[in-house]
Amino acid sequence: MLTAASWPGIIHDEYDVVVAGAGNAGLVAALAAHDAGARVLVLEAAPREERGGNSRFSGGIFRCAHDGLESLLGLVTAESAQWKDRVRVDPYPAEQYAAEYNASSRSRNDSQLTRRVIDESFETVRWMAAHGVRWELSVGKLIDPENISAEERYTLPAGGALRAAGEGVGLMSDLFAAVERAGIDVWYRSPVSDLLMEGSTCRGVLIQRAESHHAIRAVTVLAAGGFEANPEMRQRWLGPGWDLVKVRGTRYNTGAVLAAAMRAGAMPAGHWGGCHAVPLDADSPMVGDLRLTDKMSRYSYPYALLLNSAAERFVDEGENEVWLTYAKTGEAIRAQPGAWAFQLFDAKTSHLLEPRYSTGSPVVAEDLATLAALLEVDAGKLADTVDIFNASCGGGRFDPFSKDGLSARPPGQPPKSHWAQRIDSPPFVAYPVTCGITFTYGGLAVDDSARVLDTAHRVMPGLHATGELTGGFFYHNYPAGAGLTRGAVFGRLAGEGAAEEALAGAVGTP
Numbered sequence: 001m002l003t004a005a006s007w008p009g010i011i012h013d014e015y016d017v018v019v020a021g022a023g024n025a026g027l028v029a030a031l032a033a034h035d036a037g038a039r040v041l042v043l044e045a046a047p048r049e050e051r052g053g054n055s056r057f058s059g060g061i062f063r064c065a066h067d068g069l070e071s072l073l074g075l076v077t078a079e080s081a082q083w084k085d086r087v088r089v090d091p092y093p094a095e096q097y098a099a100e101y102n103a104s105s106r107s108r109n110d111s112q113l114t115r116r117v118i119d120e121s122f123e124t125v126r127w128m129a130a131h132g133v134r135w136e137l138s139v140g141k142l143i144d145p146e147n148i149s150a151e152e153r154y155t156l157p158a159g160g161a162l163r164a165a166g167e168g169v170g171l172m173s174d175l176f177a178a179v180e181r182a183g184i185d186v187w188y189r190s191p192v193s194d195l196l197m198e199g200s201t202c203r204g205v206l207i208q209r210a211e212s213h214h215a216i217r218a219v220t221v222l223a224a225g226g227f228e229a230n231p232e233m234r235q236r237w238l239g240p241g242w243d244l245v246k247v248r249g250t251r252y253n254t255g256a257v258l259a260a261a262m263r264a265g266a267m268p269a270g271h272w273g274g275c276h277a278v279p280l281d282a283d284s285p286m287v288g289d290l291r292l293t294d295k296m297s298r299y300s301y302p303y304a305l306l307l308n309s310a311a312e313r314f315v316d317e318g319e320n321e322v323w324l325t326y327a328k329t330g331e332a333i334r335a336q337p338g339a340w341a342f343q344l345f346d347a348k349t350s351h352l353l354e355p356r357y358s359t360g361s362p363v364v365a366e367d368l369a370t371l372a373a374l375l376e377v378d379a380g381k382l383a384d385t386v387d388i389f390n391a392s393c394g395g396g397r398f399d400p401f402s403k404d405g406l407s408a409r410p411p412g413q414p415p416k417s418h419w420a421q422r423i424d425s426p427p428f429v430a431y432p433v434t435c436g437i438t439f440t441y442g443g444l445a446v447d448d449s450a451r452v453l454d455t456a457h458r459v460m461p462g463l464h465a466t467g468e469l470t471g472g473f474f475y476h477n478y479p480a481g482a483g484l485t486r487g488a489v490f491g492r493l494a495g496e497g498a499a500e501e502a503l504a505g506a507v508g509t510p
């Protein structure tokens with residue numbers, strides 16, 4: 001293993017705590033370490049203009065346990081609080097959070113890590129507010145309130161009701177402002193390439209800049225994201241075909257720090273063959289664009305039929321509320337020919353599309369045959385699929401805000417468990433989609449204090465980790481908003497633990 005002493009000419013620096021990665025998880029860790037009295041350095045691979053990682057691209061949803069609208073009103077901005085008489089937010093108890101989390105991960109998630117995320121979720125959001133992060137209700141994310149009558153209550157999904165004001169851009173702007181106020185150093189274009197190890201004790205990191213190497217001696221927090229932006233690692237771990245998918249977020253999450261930590265003896269944990277992937281506009285750029293952030297996502301499919309290029313349905317579009325299904329739907333689309341599909345709406349629901357569909361180019365026609373020709377799919381097959389589906393739709397009241405039980409069981413097709421209405425009212429509107437990868441589920445093993453474990457299941461002194469780079473939290477699927485919360489909860493733990501270790505002098509400069 002490389003040590004600082006083994007490379008003459010290297011530039012040396014010393015801090016109490018060094019944080020690799022300046023996303024939500026890393027900056028929360030940096031602030032927590034600073035609060036605990038440590039001198040902190042944050043290292044970021046991206047240049048300043050591209051800073052903020054996936055967190056900046058995000059919709060800013062933070063899934064936290066809470067007691068309902070009243071408990072959130074104490075947190076959100078005055079502007080957002082004006083919605084209080086028009087929205088409904090049910091309480092989101094820790095038990096419901098745990099049940100939805102476990103169900104989405106098919107109970108493979110580490111129960112101790114999960115418990116920590118859930119139990120500390122609301123307190124962490126409050127802690128972030130005290131550091132200047134502004135919050136708002138997630139009104140307007142899924143359905144444009146302009147399209148809801150004044151008498152109708154706008155119901156927010158209880159687990160997805162809170163988001164950072166200004167979404168990911170606002171979140172990272174508030175966190176960087178807090179870091180700057182605290183006087184924490186941030187070095188850009190400073191990718192961590194290796195850990196400085198003595199046995200299984202981490203004494204800092206090596207940075208590979210354009211013309212120099214720097215060794216930073218400090219207790220270390222790793223927060224450098226997953227490997228979703230690395231086609232070689234995607235292909236290797238997620239499987240054939242994943243090298244070609246579109247990346248929704250930052251191009252800097254290449255798994256380099258994850259690989260360095262494993263070279264240093266850290267243990268891999270979690271679902272290395274799994275990832276968060278969503279329906280994305282088929283014309284999206286290959287990698288996230290900060291001018292668009294998350295505006296190319298297409299999550300209104302519960303009101304639609306989702307069809308592949310053979311005009312066949314392949315998922316239950318209404319299986320559950322969208323925040324509990326969207327993260328696995330990208331994988332289902334990737335498995336279709338050409339990793340291509342389209343969402344088919346009719347006039348009954350096309351006004352309910354998320355506002356961000358305005359960034360897309362819908363294919364619109366007065367009849368299905370014309371639509372099929374425009375989409376270059378078989379018109380006869382499309383008519384058959386829709387006819388069979390329509391014939392199996394029952395009656396009942398459609399409710400866009402909650403699981404309405406309007407179901408269909410078309411023979412030879414997947415069921416549709418909710419929001420199943422006939423597709424029969426022109427104009428017909430289709431949105432072509434593909435698979436967009438968000439982040440990877442496999443990562444480093446940590447204990448419930450964010451300390452990294454080695455391959456002998458021992459705590460590695462001087463090494464802490466948080467965020468996407470950690471494993472054991474998510475398998476197969478994911479409840480929306482749990483990623484940012486996981487990073488923040490474990491960011492605080494990592495930052496506090498690292499500061500404590502550094503200030504106790506246990507693993508500082510030998």
Ligand SMILES: Cc1cc2nc3c(=O)[nH]c(=O)nc-3n(C[C@H](O)[C@H](O)[C@H](O)COP(=O)(O)OP(=O)(O)OC[C@H]3O[C@@H](n4cnc5c(N)ncnc54)[C@H](O)[C@@H]3O)c2cc1C
Pocket residue numbers: 020021022023024025026043044045046051052053054055056057058059060061062063190191192193223224225226248249250252253254255256257288293294438439466467468469480481482483484485487
């Ligand atoms: C479009 C989109 C929408 C999303 N919406 C939501 C949402 O609403 N709610 C939610 O909970 N989650 C959401 N997510 C997921 C969420 O953004 C991530 O899970 C979360 O931001 C991860 O935080 P992080 O700090 O671990 O990683 P990141 O924010 O990605 O930060 C990692 C940082 O490490 C840096 N880095 C990488 N390699 C190195 C290196 N070698 N050395 C130094 N630095 C390095 C990167 O440049 C980056 O800045 C979304 C993601 C995307 C892409």
